[in-house]
Amino acid sequence: MKSFRKELWFEVPARRAFINITPKVRECLRESGIKEGLVLVNAMHITASVFINDDESGLHHDYDVWLEKLAPHEPVSMYKHNVGEDNADAHMKRQIMGREVVVAVTDGELDFGTWEQIFYGEFDGRRRKRALVKIIGE
Secondary structure, eight states, X not given: OEEEEEEEEEEOSSSOEEEEXXXXXXXXXXXXXXXXXXXXXXXXXXXEEEEEEOOOHHHHHHHHXXXXXXXXXXXXXXXXXXXXXXXXXXXXXXXXXXXXXXXXXXXXXXXXXXXXXEEEEESSOSSEEEEEEEEEEO
């Protein structure tokens, strides 16, 4: 069995964003040479997320609105975590959207369902962050 590891780096200028990282993950898969196995992609920061869904701008807008209702950024004083910080809401948004995804690899391709894509969700941007791509298989 082979193993491959690569970090994908992001610097999102806004506080929140959803970035389709499927092409970068496909590039990692090609680089790995693995034809059958599993791909794990996880956010390596506790205020970011990796998830699978449709790449549709209306859905992304709806996610942003929904997450802001569930864990509003302001007033920052409502969160005990925000003593000296202002990102408690980002921790909660990450918890809702998830830390990681696992995708099967079949015949050298990501084995997705219809419309599925991999996204990096940023909830406390404006600084450099990363996601891990780990691929195992043959």
